[in-house]
Amino acid sequence: xxxxxxxxxxxxxxxxxxxxxxxxxxxxxxxxxxxxxxxxxxxxxxxxxxxxxxxxxxxxxxxxxxxxxxxxxxxxxxxxxxxxxxxxxxxxxxxxxxxxxxxxxxxxxxxxxxxxxxxxxxxxxxxxxxxxxxxxxxxxxxxxxxxxxxxxxxxxxxxxxxxxxxxxxxxxxxxxxxxxxxxxxxxxxxxxxxxxxxxxxxxxxxxxxxxxxxxxxxxxxxxxxxxxxxxxxxxxxxxxxxxxxxxxxxxxxxxxxxxxxxxxxxxxxxxxxxxx
Numbered sequence: 148x149x150x151x152x153x154x155x156x157x158x159x160x161x162x163x164x165x166x167x168x169x170x171x172x173x174x175x176x177x178x179x180x181x182x183x184x185x186x187x188x189x190x191x192x193x194x195x196x197x198x199x200x201x202x203x204x205x206x207x208x209x210x211x212x213x214x215x216x217x218x219x220x221x222x223x224x225x226x227x228x229x230x231x232x233x234x235x236x237x238x239x240x241x242x243x244x245x246x247x248x249x250x251x252x253x254x255x256x257x258x259x260x261x262x263x264x265x266x267x268x269x270x271x272x273x274x275x276x277x278x279x280x281x282x283x284x285x286x287x288x289x290x291x292x293x294x295x296x297x298x299x300x301x302x303x304x305x306x307x308x309x310x311x312x313x314x315x316x317x318x319x320x321x322x323x324x325x326x327x328x329x330x331x332x333x334x335x336x337x338x339x340x341x342x343x344x345x346x347x348x349x350x351x352x353x354x355x356x357x358x359x360x361x362x363x364x365x366x367x368x369x370x371x372x373x374x375x376x377x378x379x380x381x382x383x384x385x386x387x388x389x390x391x392x393x394x395x396x397x398x399x400x401x402x403x404x405x406x407x408x409x410x411x412x413x414x415x416x417x418x419x420x421x422x423x
Contacts (some may be wrong), residue, residue, distance in 0.1 A: 148175070148224040150215060150247045152240055154233040154259030158338035160191050164259045168192050174226035176218050178203040178211070179355045180239050184230050198274035203227065212246035219252045233261045237281045264306060266333040267341055270303070277369075278304040278405075283316065292383045294323035297408050299376045302369045313363045314355040320367060321348035329368040335361040336340055376406045381416055389417075 156162040171177060172194045178201045179185035189196045203211040220223050227234050227243055233256075234240030239365055247254050265272045283306055284290040297304050308316050309337070313332070319360065327351025334342045338361070344351060348367065384406060388398035399414035406413075 148219060148222050149253035149255045149338070150219050150243060151224065151226045152234045152244070152254070152256040153226050153228050154257060154261065155188060155228045155231060157231045157260045157262045157265065157336055158341075160188070162260050162337060163188075163192060166259060167257045167259055168194065170224075170226050171228070171256055173224065174199065175223035176201055176215075176225045178215055178225055178227040178243070180204045180229040180234075185228055188228070203239060203243065205239050205263070212242045215243050216246050216250050217251065219247055220250065233259065236261060236263060243408045260337075262307070262333075262336060262362070262364050265336050266331070266366050267303075267305060269333065270331040270366040271345075272303045272329070272331075272366060272368050274303050276302050278302050279376065280304055280306040282307050284314070292380070294319055296384050296406070297367070297405070298324040299380060300369055301407050302405060303366060304308045304369070305364065305366050308363045308365060310359045310361060310363065313359055313365075314352070316365065317348060317352035318365040319353060321364070322351045324348060324367060324370070326352075328370075331366045333366065334359065336364070353421065370407070376408050378416060381406065381413060385413065385417055 152175070153167050153170055154164070155167065163215070171189065171192065177185060177196070177199045180203065182200045182202050185200055186196050201214070203215070215225055219349045224345045227240055229238035229240055232238065235244060244254050263279060267277060277295065278300060280293065283293055306316070317332070321328070326347060330346065330348050330351055332344045332351055381402065382400040385398050388401050389395070393401065396414065399417060400410055403410040403413040
């Protein structure tokens with residue numbers, strides 16, 4: 148039997164896919180990021196939880212993955228749900244998939260709600276190609292480097308942010324990308340107080356509520372023209388591509404297209420000053 152990732156609503160419980168409900172009803176084990184939220188969802192669907200719930204969250208995922216592998220190997224169907232949306236997308240779930248794949252056990256998915264896809268769709272930007280950043284580094288050089296790389300990218304980018312940090316992040320984005328860069332701030336998608344705010348980064352940074360509530364998704368349009376990109380930004384982008392398994396040539400091609408620099412310049416940098 149497989150591990151089945153089950154996408155769950157990002158707000159509105161009416162968005163549960165019918166097949167998701169069927170899988171949750173039939174699963175032998177339901178692994179979940181938060182047992183309280185999972186139990187509330189099952190209650191809404193009229194599905195008894197029984198003793199099937201297992202806690203699998205960011206702090207115990209490595210250890211829990213071994214237990215999930217044992218359950219699947221024993222022939223049990225294990226469904227996994229995160230707090231909201233699609234597991235593994237800035238949520239726990241990836242380690243469960245990796246562990247089952249490494250053990251040559253089947254993994255399946257019931258696709259459905261995703262805050263990332265929903266926010267990109269309502270942004271109105273040309274997102275045939277875009278960058279998903281997840282949560283930005285909170286402070287220091289790592290944050291500055293990521294902001295610089297994103298600011299130079301010709302593609303729109305998306306990041307998640309907690310309510311207590313959204314004002315600071317919008318201000319930092321305005322400083323890095325320019326206050327006139329277009330952006331969309333999406334909050335409480337599909338919920339009663341859903342809010343979609345459009346404007347420039349400068350406008351949005353200046354009008355953030357004092358105490359915003361709910362998780363935010365920020366969609367920022369790409370740079371309109373290629374900006375001068377210094378070698379440090381190139382090194383960071385090349386290091387990310389190389390860490391993902393790309394060859395030097397492929398990493399140079401990908402980074403050059405994203406940052407609007409010549410492929411030769413990017414490739415030469417991997418030879419002259421290899422990213423670390």
